[in-house]
Amino acid sequence: MLVDDHSSPSDQEKNTTTDQEEQPQQPLVIKKIACIGAGYVGGPTMSVIATKCHDIQVIIYDMNQQRIDAWNSAELPIFEPGLEEIVMERRGKNLHFTTDYQQVVDSDVIFLSVNTPTKYYGVGKGRAADLKYVESCARQLRDTIKSGRKIIVEKSTVPTRTSIAVKRILESGESKARFDILSNPEFLAEGTAISDLQNPDRVLIGGEDEESIRALSSVYERWVPKERVITTNLWSSELSKLVANCMLAQRISSMNAISALCEKTGADIQQVSFAVGKDTRIGSKFLQASVGFGGSCFQKDILNLVYLADHYNLPEVAKYFYGIIEINNFQRERFAKKVIHKLFNTVSGKKICVLGFAFKKDTSDTRETSSIFVCKSLLEERAKIHIYDPKVTKKQIMYDMKSIMNDCYDGDFSAKMESSRESELVESNIFVSTDPYEAMSDAHAILVLTEWDEFKQYDYKRVFEGMKKPAYLFDGRNILNRKDLETIGFDVYQIGKQESHMADW
Ligand code: NAD
Ligand code: UGA
Numbered sequence: 001m002l003v004d005d006h007s008s009p010s011d012q013e014k015n016t017t018t019d020q021e022e023q024p025q026q027p028l029v030i031k032k033i034a035c036i037g038a039g040y041v042g043g044p045t046m047s048v049i050a051t052k053c054h055d056i057q058v059i060i061y062d063m064n065q066q067r068i069d070a071w072n073s074a075e076l077p078i079f080e081p082g083l084e085e086i087v088m089e090r091r092g093k094n095l096h097f098t099t100d101y102q103q104v105v106d107s108d109v110i111f112l113s114v115n116t117p118t119k120y121y122g123v124g125k126g127r128a129a130d131l132k133y134v135e136s137c138a139r140q141l142r143d144t145i146k147s148g149r150k151i152i153v154e155k156s157t158v159p160t161r162t163s164i165a166v167k168r169i170l171e172s173g174e175s176k177a178r179f180d181i182l183s184n185p186e187f188l189a190e191g192t193a194i195s196d197l198q199n200p201d202r203v204l205i206g207g208e209d210e211e212s213i214r215a216l217s218s219v220y221e222r223w224v225p226k227e228r229v230i231t232t233n234l235w236s237s238e239l240s241k242l243v244a245n246c247m248l249a250q251r252i253s254s255m256n257a258i259s260a261l262c263e264k265t266g267a268d269i270q271q272v273s274f275a276v277g278k279d280t281r282i283g284s285k286f287l288q289a290s291v292g293f294g295g296s297c298f299q300k301d302i303l304n305l306v307y308l309a310d311h312y313n314l315p316e317v318a319k320y321f322y323g324i325i326e327i328n329n330f331q332r333e334r335f336a337k338k339v340i341h342k343l344f345n346t347v348s349g350k351k352i353c354v355l356g357f358a359f360k361k362d363t364s365d366t367r368e369t370s371s372i373f374v375c376k377s378l379l380e381e382r383a384k385i386h387i388y389d390p391k392v393t394k395k396q397i398m399y400d401m402k403s404i405m406n407d408c409y410d411g412d413f414s415a416k417m418e419s420s421r422e423s424e425l426v427e428s429n430i431f432v433s434t435d436p437y438e439a440m441s442d443a444h445a446i447l448v449l450t451e452w453d454e455f456k457q458y459d460y461k462r463v464f465e466g467m468k469k470p471a472y473l474f475d476g477r478n479i480l481n482r483k484d485l486e487t488i489g490f491d492v493y494q495i496g497k498q499e500s501h502m503a504d505w
Pocket of ligand 2 (some may be wrong): 248287288296
């Protein structure tokens with residue numbers, strides 16, 4: 001953690017009032033907003049603000065020149081339905097992607113939307129959030145903004161009390177500027193980011209300074225109904241973001257745990273999920289059993305909460321939430337073991353087709369995708385894996401697989417990776433196809449690992465004819481019509497469903 005300070009935000013305010021009283025009070029008029037971090041959150045969030053507030057200049061700053069160049073090109077660095085249209089509409093008008101830091105300095109509101117990955121070194125390794133990027137943003141702001149009044153908005157997901165650390169850094173230098181810190185965590189999901197931003201369930205703003213809260217609320221209230229803009233203290237806001245992700249992931253892990261029980265008992269996970277979700281107190285969302293959740297945030301944020309609980313000497317709380325990750329790992333391993341077992345306990349030299357590498361449909365993001373972990377297990381058994389994903393590039397897949405096989409998934413050890421034995425294993429056994437039929441042709445088994453819609457449209461009769469027999473299909477997303485596939489002749493496995501046809505050799 002960046003700081004461990006137990007005084008309240010109000011105490012912190014009191015400590016700084018003398019300095020602030022010396023500042024001339026300036027009214028808060030938001031004409032220019034900047035965002036540090038042009039990633040999956042910064043890019044879409046600021047683009048939506050730009051479309052909704054034509055009178056506000058919106059600046060997206062990043063230190064990564066390549067990323068900024070991509071945002072300024074015809075091919076945006078991230079794929080997100082609806083994003084390209086709004087970027088193309090507002091870019092160059094009131095939406096600007098830049099590496100010019102002065103644009104940040106000149107803004108009235110500055111969002112911090114930098115990455116906060118799990119630390120892979122030192123104290124808290126494997127659990128705590130690495131706040132070095134947030135901290136360096138705060139230091140740079142302190143050193144470059146000399147006067148005026150700025151609202152600093154924590155958009156990144158951070159451990160509770162990070163805002164105090166940011167405030168302390170901002171106020172530690174010579175700057176005469178007044179900085180008000182707000183926490184405004186983002187709840188968008190990838191693949192639906194634009195519609196989530198345009199129609200959010202809620203916008204959460206945590207802070208102490210009423211005027212700053214009102215100023216930021218007024219930006220969102222241009223398109224979000226007032227009653228959906230919730231305000232809390234800083235720490236509740238920071239913690240709510242972590243808890244929301246933990247509870248969403250917890251629902252998936254609950255259903256994934258039950259899916260294993262279904263397979264033993266003859267219950268059907270989709271029927272159970274439907275029946276359980278009908279209870280309005282529970283609701284139907286996030287109850288789909290799968291090969292395991294992925295994405296850059298669920299695991300990271302659970303680990304973050306686990307670390308916080310441990311830090312405050314609450315081991316029971318830490319253990320409770322850690323169970324969500326244990327079930328997720330269990331589900332991934334269970335799936336890979338099922339494939340190996342069904343293929344007569346050996347996949348060595350066999351062609352296995354993997355459909356889907358992104359962590360969910362409608363995104364090209366592969367961070368923490370279950371596909372990486374399933375492919376790793378199969379590669380260790382020396383399978384020949386042919387991967388097809390509609391949006392993920394070959395370069396990304398090879399990089400991810402080399403990283404995981406070299407045991408440096410979280411670090412950047414590309415030099416070592418390129419020359420290692422593990423990388424050679426990847427090069428000679430992982431094949432990336434741009435044609436799904438080519439990837440499936442002559443395969444012993446097909447594994448559906450992402451729920452892309454197009455996978456439901458394929459001509460599986462044609463696919464079956466071109467495959468080795470017996471032809472296996474492992475549906476890790478329960479998206480295909482099992483009866484139809486079995487009629488064609490496939491041996492089908494789906495998550496949380498009894499293995500009626502698939503004979504246990
Ligand atoms: P990302 O890795 O896609 O983007 C972060 C960007 O910040 C990178 O482009 C990086 O170059 C830039 N950056 C880092 N330090 C910088 C600095 N000092 N100056 C300038 N640029 C800097 O990350 P993301 O997925 O957009 O996530 C950002 C934050 O939002 C994280 O805390 C994450 O937990 C949270 N979040 C993510 C999602 C999501 O769907 N990805 C959703 C909600 C919240
Ligand atoms: C998640 C949250 O949904 C967002 O609210 C949050 O802002 C974001 O994390 C974040 O903080 O980064 P995201 O990871 O983009 O969003 O996507 P989700 O739709 O939540 O899916 C996460 C994973 O869970 C995917 O692998 C998905 O396939 C899986 N999933 C989802 C299931 O296995 N079952 C379900 O019922 C739902």
